Amino acid sequence: MMADFPSRIVIHEEGPREGFQIAERPIATHDKVRLIEALATTGVKQIDCVSYVDPRRVPGMADADVVARSIQRREGVRYTGLWLNTKGLLRALTLPLDLVGAIRVSASETFSIKNTRRNLAETLAEQREMLRLYKEHSIGLEWGYVMTAFGCNYEGEVPVPQVIRMIEHIYALAESEGMALKGIYLADTVGHATPLTIARAVGEVRNRWPDIKLGVHLHDTRGTGMANAYEALRFGVENFDSSCGGLGGCPFAAHAGAAGNVCTEDLVYLCHSMGIETGVDLHAMIQCARMAEEILGRELPGKVYKALV
Amino acid sequence: MMADFPSRIVIHEEGPREGFQIAERPIATHDKVRLIEALATTGVKQIDCVSYVDPRRVPGMADADVVARSIQRREGVRYTGLWLNTKGLLRALTLPLDLVGAIRVSASETFSIKNTRRNLAETLAEQREMLRLYKEHSIGLEWGYVMTAFGCNYEGEVPVPQVIRMIEHIYALAESEGMALKGIYLADTVGHATPLTIARAVGEVRNRWPDIKLGVHLHDTRGTGMANAYEALRFGVENFDSSCGGLGGCPFAAHAGAAGNVCTEDLVYLCHSMGIETGVDLHAMIQCARMAEEILGRELPGKVYKALV
Numbered sequence A, B: 001m002m003a004d005f006p007s008r009i010v011i012h013e014e015g016p017r018e019g020f021q022i023a024e025r026p027i028a029t030h031d032k033v034r035l036i037e038a039l040a041t042t043g044v045k046q047i048d049c050v051s052y053v054d055p056r057r058v059p060g061m062a063d064a065d066v067v068a069r070s071i072q073r074r075e076g077v078r079y080t081g082l083w084l085n086t087k088g089l090l091r092a093l094t095l096p097l098d099l100v101g102a103i104r105v106s107a108s109e110t111f112s113i114k115n116t117r118r119n120l121a122e123t124l125a126e127q128r129e130m131l132r133l134y135k136e137h138s139i140g141l142e143w144g145y146v147m148t149a150f151g152c153n154y155e156g157e158v159p160v161p162q163v164i165r166m167i168e169h170i171y172a173l174a175e176s177e178g179m180a181l182k183g184i185y186l187a188d189t190v191g192h193a194t195p196l197t198i199a200r201a202v203g204e205v206r207n208r209w210p211d212i213k214l215g216v217h218l219h220d221t222r223g224t225g226m227a228n229a230y231e232a233l234r235f236g237v238e239n240f241d242s243s244c245g246g247l248g249g250c251p252f253a254a255h256a257g258a259a260g261n262v263c264t265e266d267l268v269y270l271c272h273s274m275g276i277e278t279g280v281d282l283h284a285m286i287q288c289a290r291m292a293e294e295i296l297g298r299e300l301p302g303k304v305y306k307a308l309v
Helices: A015-021 A029-039 A064-070 A086-092 A109-116 A120-136 A160-176 A195-208 A225-234 A251-256 A264-273 A282-296 B015-021 B029-039 B064-070 B086-092 B109-116 B120-136 B160-176 B195-208 B225-234 B251-256 B264-273 B282-296
Strands: A010-013 A046-051 A078-082 A101-106 A141-147 A183-187 A213-217 A239-242 B010-013 B046-051 B078-082 B101-106 B141-147 B183-187 B213-217 B239-242
Touching: A010 A264, A015 A029, A015 A046, A015 A282, A029 A046, A029 A064, A029 A282, A046 A064, A064 A078, A086 A120, A101 A109, A101 A120, A101 A160, A109 A120, A109 A141, A120 A160, A141 A160, A160 A183, A160 A195, A183 A195, A183 A239, A195 A213, A195 A225, A195 B264, A213 A225, A225 A264, A225 B225, A239 A264, A264 A282, A264 B195, B010 B264, B015 B029, B015 B046, B015 B282, B029 B046, B029 B064, B029 B282, B046 B064, B064 B078, B086 B120, B101 B109, B101 B120, B101 B160, B109 B120, B109 B141, B120 B160, B141 B160, B160 B183, B160 B195, B183 B195, B183 B239, B195 B213, B195 B225, B213 B225, B225 B264, B239 B264, B264 B282
Parallel strands: A010 A046, A010 A239, A046 A078, A101 A141, A141 A183, A183 A213, A213 A239, B010 B046, B010 B239, B046 B078, B101 B141, B141 B183, B183 B213, B213 B239
Antiparallel strands: none
16 A cells, blocks of 8 residues: 555653653652653653552552652643553542543453453453543543554464454443544554554554544564554554653563563654654653663663764 | 565674674674674574774774684675775785675765765775776675765765765776676665655665665664664565674764664564565574673663563
8 A cells, every 4th residue: 555644643652651660770759750841841742650550569650649749730731640440540530640531452361361360351341330430530531542452472463353353342332331432542562563463453443444543552572663653654643652762671671571662752753754743842852861861770772862863 | 656575685694793893892702703603503694794994993803803714614604894995805805704895985975085084086996996906806796885875974864866876886887897786785874764765765776777686784873773674675675784683883982873783683573574584593693682792791772682582
C-alpha cells in the first residue's frame, strides 16, 4: 500500500511512570516532580506520572501519592496515572491527578494471568466494574488498550484474529455500558513487534474499522522500536505513547528482556524530519532527557539527546 | 511506491574496526583477535578488522599490524582493513589481510577537507592514484562509496544532485582506468539520514541507474538507524554495513555526536522477522555482541543481545 502518513501526531509522554517504576535505585520524590514539571513545558499535552500499584510489588512507586500531590500543574496539560484494577482506581480517586478512563485487555491470556492474575473472562468482568465506577465518578472513557497485541514472551506471536476479537470485546463492553470510545491503542507491551507484525495488525484493524482512531504503545526491546513507529506512521497511526530518553528499561534486568518505550525525542526528531507535526519542542524535550539522565545517574537509550542536532 | 524488499542481504561486519578505533580505553590485542575470530563463525562473509591510519591520530589502531597478522583465518571469510589514502594502502600491502579495492569520495566537501584534508579535486586525484596501485598490485575494485551522502554536521542536508554527481565522478574514474565497479554504497557517515532522505537519495539513484547494486552504511546517531535500514530494505537495497552490538559509538565523545553503526544482530533480527535472509546465525551474533560488551567493559547500544529472543 501507499504510505498514509498523518500530518500530525499526538504523543502521550510515559517517561515518569515507565522510568520510575523500574528504577534500580531510589529516586528522590522532588526529582520525579522536577522532571514531570519540565516535561510539561515541552508541548506534550499528557504525561503519565505514576502508577497506582502495590508498593511491595513496585517499590519505585511507593511515593506515588506524594508525587501526585506535589506537581505544580500547567494549564492545558493532563497529568495521568495508571491503574490496572479497581483498587488502583479507588486510590486514584483520592488524588489530584487527571482521571482518564480506559479499557485494558491483553491479547495474550498467559500474559494477562501473569501480569494481573486474571484470565480473559475475569478481566472483562473487572473492566465492566471499572466502567461502572467511571460512570459513578463522572470519569470520561477514552481509549481501549489491547496489550501484547504483537506478541508476548509466553505465547510468542499473537495471531491478528485474536487482536480483532479483543477489540470486539472492548467495543461490546463500552456499548453495553452506553459509553463511547475515542479509539484503540495497540500495545507492544513486551517489545515483540516488528514492522511486519505492525503492518499486519494495524492493516487488519484498519480494514475492519476504517474510521477509528488508532494509537500504538511501543517498546524498543529488540531494536525495531523506531522502525515499528515508522511503519505505524506509514499506516496513518496518529497516537503514540513514548518515553523521554527512552526511559523504562532496567539495566540490571536487561537479560530478562525489559526495555524502555520508544524514545520521545527520537520519535519527535523522526516525525519532524518528515514534516509530521508533534506539537513538541525538540530542544525542550532533549533538555528533559538530559535531566532524566542526570536524575537516574546513567546513560539512557535515547540517541538524539546525545547527538548534535 | 510499493515495497521492493530483497529476498536476501549481504552484511559487511564493521564492528572491530568501528569499535576499536574509538575505544575509550586500551583493548588487548588478543581480545580484538578473539572477537574477529568469533565473528567469522557467525556466517558473515566479510569482516572489517582494522584501519591503516596514523596511530597518533587513532591510538586504538596502534596494534593494527599485529591484529592483522594474528587472526586465524576461516575459509570463505574475507578479513579487510580500511585505508583512506595511498599511504594506508601501501601499509596494507605488507599485511596478510584481504585487499578489497574501493573508491571513496565525500558528498560534503567540507567533511572531506576535515576528514582527509583534501578537497574534491584532490580526492579524485588521490583516488586515481589508488586505482593505479590496485592495478599494479592486482587488487580487485569493488564498491564506490559516497560518504556523507545524507548530510553532514558541517553542511547539514546534502542535496541529492550532489550525491548523483559524486556517483558520476566515481563511475567516470573507474571507466577512465578501465576498471569495473560492483556497485555503489551510500554512507551516512555521521548519522544524518532519516527515512525521508534515504528514500529521496536511494530513489533518485535507482531512477538514474536502475540496475546497479546498492549498499548503505548507516550510523544510529539520532535514533533513526533501524528505520533508515528498514526504508533502505523497502527500496530493495541488498548490501549493508553494520556493527556487532552497535559498536562504534564513544560514550565519552557522546555529545560530539559520535555513535555506532546500526547494530548487526538487530538488523539480522529485523530481516529474519520479514523473511529476508542474511546468512547470519542470529544466536552466534548475539554471543559476539556479549563478548564485545565484556571486552569493552560497558553496555553496547544493541538491543537484541540484551533481550530474550
